[in-house]
Amino acid sequence: MRAPDHPVMSKGDVLLAVENVSLRFGGVKALTDVSFDIRKSEIRAIIGPNGAGKTSMLNCINGFYYPTEGRITFKGVKRPKMRPYVAARGGIARTFQNVALFKSMSTLDNIMAGRSIKMRSNFFWQLFRHGPAMKEEIEHRRFVEEIIDFLEIQHIRKTPVGRLPYGLQKRVELGRALAMEPELLLLDEPMAGMNLEEKEDMSRFILEVNQQYGTTIALIEHDMGVVMDLSDRVVVLEYGRKIADGTPAEVKGDQRVIDAYLGVAH
Amino acid sequence: MLYREAGQFKTNYAADSAIFPLRQDRLGLGVIILAAYALAFIGNSFLLQAVMIPFLVFSLASIGLNILTGYTGLLSLGTGAFMGVGAYACYKLMTAFPGVNVIIWIFASGFFSAAIGALFGLPSLRIKGFYLAVATLAAQFFLQWCFIRIPWLVNYNVSGALDAPLRTLFGTPIMGPNATPQTRYLVVLTIVILLTWLASNLVHGRIGRMWIAIRDMDLAAELMGIRPLQTKLLAFAVSSYYCGVAGALLVFLWYGGAEYDVFNINQSFFILFMVIIGGLGSLIGSFFGAALIFILPIVLGIVLPAMLSPFGISVGADVIEHLRFMIVGALIIFFLIVEPHGLARLWQIGKQKLLVWPFPY
Numbered sequence: 001m002r003a004p005d006h007p008v009m010s011k012g013d014v015l016l017a018v019e020n021v022s023l024r025f026g027g028v029k030a031l032t033d034v035s036f037d038i039r040k041s042e043i044r045a046i047i048g049p050n051g052a053g054k055t056s057m058l059n060c061i062n063g064f065y066y067p068t069e070g071r072i073t074f075k076g077v078k079r080p081k082m083r084p085y086v087a088a089r090g091g092i093a094r095t096f097q098n099v100a101l102f103k104s105m106s107t108l109d110n111i112m113a114g115r116s117i118k119m120r121s122n123f124f125w126q127l128f129r130h131g132p133a134m135k136e137e138i139e140h141r142r143f144v145e146e147i148i149d150f151l152e153i154q155h156i157r158k159t160p161v162g163r164l165p166y167g168l169q170k171r172v173e174l175g176r177a178l179a180m181e182p183e184l185l186l187l188d189e190p191m192a193g194m195n196l197e198e199k200e201d202m203s204r205f206i207l208e209v210n211q212q213y214g215t216t217i218a219l220i221e222h223d224m225g226v227v228m229d230l231s232d233r234v235v236v237l238e239y240g241r242k243i244a245d246g247t248p249a250e251v252k253g254d255q256r257v258i259d260a261y262l263g264v265a266h
Numbered sequence: 267m268l269y270r271e272a273g274q275f276k277t278n279y280a281a282d283s284a285i286f287p288l289r290q291d292r293l294g295l296g297v298i299i300l301a302a303y304a305l306a307f308i309g310n311s312f313l314l315q316a317v318m319i320p321f322l323v324f325s326l327a328s329i330g331l332n333i334l335t336g337y338t339g340l341l342s343l344g345t346g347a348f349m350g351v352g353a354y355a356c357y358k359l360m361t362a363f364p365g366v367n368v369i370i371w372i373f374a375s376g377f378f379s380a381a382i383g384a385l386f387g388l389p390s391l392r393i394k395g396f397y398l399a400v401a402t403l404a405a406q407f408f409l410q411w412c413f414i415r416i417p418w419l420v421n422y423n424v425s426g427a428l429d430a431p432l433r434t435l436f437g438t439p440i441m442g443p444n445a446t447p448q449t450r451y452l453v454v455l456t457i458v459i460l461l462t463w464l465a466s467n468l469v470h471g472r473i474g475r476m477w478i479a480i481r482d483m484d485l486a487a488e489l490m491g492i493r494p495l496q497t498k499l500l501a502f503a504v505s506s507y508y509c510g511v512a513g514a515l516l517v518f519l520w521y522g523g524a525e526y527d528v529f530n531i532n533q534s535f536f537i538l539f540m541v542i543i544g545g546l547g548s549l550i551g552s553f554f555g556a557a558l559i560f561i562l563p564i565v566l567g568i569v570l571p572a573m574l575s576p577f578g579i580s581v582g583a584d585v586i587e588h589l590r591f592m593i594v595g596a597l598i599i600f601f602l603i604v605e606p607h608g609l610a611r612l613w614q615i616g617k618q619k620l621l622v623w624p625f626p627y
Contacts (some may be wrong), residue, residue: 062489088491102482104547105475113475117491121472123500129467134280137471141279180490 011041015216016061016184021070023056030056031240038184041214045221045231049260052237054220055097058186062094063087089117093182097189099169103162107153107172110161111144114179147175151205167198174205187219191226199223203230228252269620285470299459306452315447317564322458323516324560328540328552329465330508336546337469338501339481340390344402345509345537347409350529351379352510353517354419357428361421368433368441372457375514376507383506384499391495406531413526429523441518450519457515461508466549477501543598545608554609566590
């Protein structure tokens, strides 16, 4: 795989900044005044108890929701209200808490579909499946095969993903997100429902993506062992508010985090 | 035994992503196409006129609806009307410009129904499923109203009907009262093969993947950068193009003339049944569906009296007619229970089993 061809930002620059973001649905406050940033090439974990607003936060970042208040700045530009596909074209990819693959397509086609935005050949050539359309198809196939090799899913290349076990589906979904060559990769509980071995594999892939290609990763995860091992910095949400932000060691020692997870004696 | 994957190695991605990767499949397809052409010379005019031409026309319309409903997952009940737009557009074009070859106008008429289809596809961004079906129903009724109420569409013909004028290709009449079933069959067959090939290219490439992505998980598709509205409108346009061409063929190369009521809601349902029974999201399924719904009743009409007569039962034509409906209805229910994914899935399973025969897997 080649490195993503995006404007140069060096490691440590703020890639995405969330400033005073609130999100309300009628009377329900999903997020209240949350601020944090994601720096280039880091692994940023978002944790918190159930219902803390983690997925809502991701949905704001990739343009699925628009914050009621506050602003989100991506690559130094304030994000306007936009449809999710614009965010995707801007370089934000994600995976879902409940696998959201295209069930009837094969693994190969799913990952190829992830490259739709990179494909340029026009309708006319697509009609004839010839010339630029075929050349492009093969070029992208080569890229997709590299992802398949990287994720070690060669044996299920032509299997419809609906028939795959859960752990492999999660892996294919990661592959589909990687096919977009994202600058910011959002992973919503990438290890949910996995056994230890699958978790170790997935952790290895996440670390390799981050280290080899410098992809910035924001992940939501409930397995604290994984979070503490993988992430560079952690932000903790509870009831839609940020209660802690810092390195895994700092967060682990924070009294409010301990209270949020273990409860407080009244 | 002859149908084996063994020994056919793919050494490049182009060969591996071919639409028919198996040599036997390619051969089989070649044989079927040759046989279809040979049929023009050995088949009698009843077979060509009453069976094969309508079968091909309905297959083409089914491919059109399959692109929309099967591949993109957008339910439409406006197929009949979109076919009508093609037919009326073709009529206007060929009577306004009689000097231009009619084949060009048949292909051009599809663009008119594509435009109308895309227009009525606009609500699809906001509404889904059954609600979209109801919205396309509006297209059905509105367009049918236009066919009745706008006499300009039939050149102020007092009968209000479309009639096929005499048109030739290389000096041979292919349309109108003088055209033989043989030449009309050859024209329809060539158009259907060409358009099926183009559809197959589309659905196997980037555009097909985008359509299926929208069908399987529209949110994920959008979060991957696929624009929902453009993708859906493209599906509506391509689908309506196919329906439009099918409509033009239906009136001018099959019926030879028709009134507005061939494009009514029944026609829409008829095509929808073909798509569902043949297999949603399968091009070959469109042909299977058209065969089951259209050819089977004809075959039954011939076979049933012959089957009953040895038992000394002679039944009237009306009873045969009722029996036909009952048997076809029962078969439809049977197939839907055995294989809800349609005849195309049965075909797929059959081929898979044949590959490993005589072993079970």
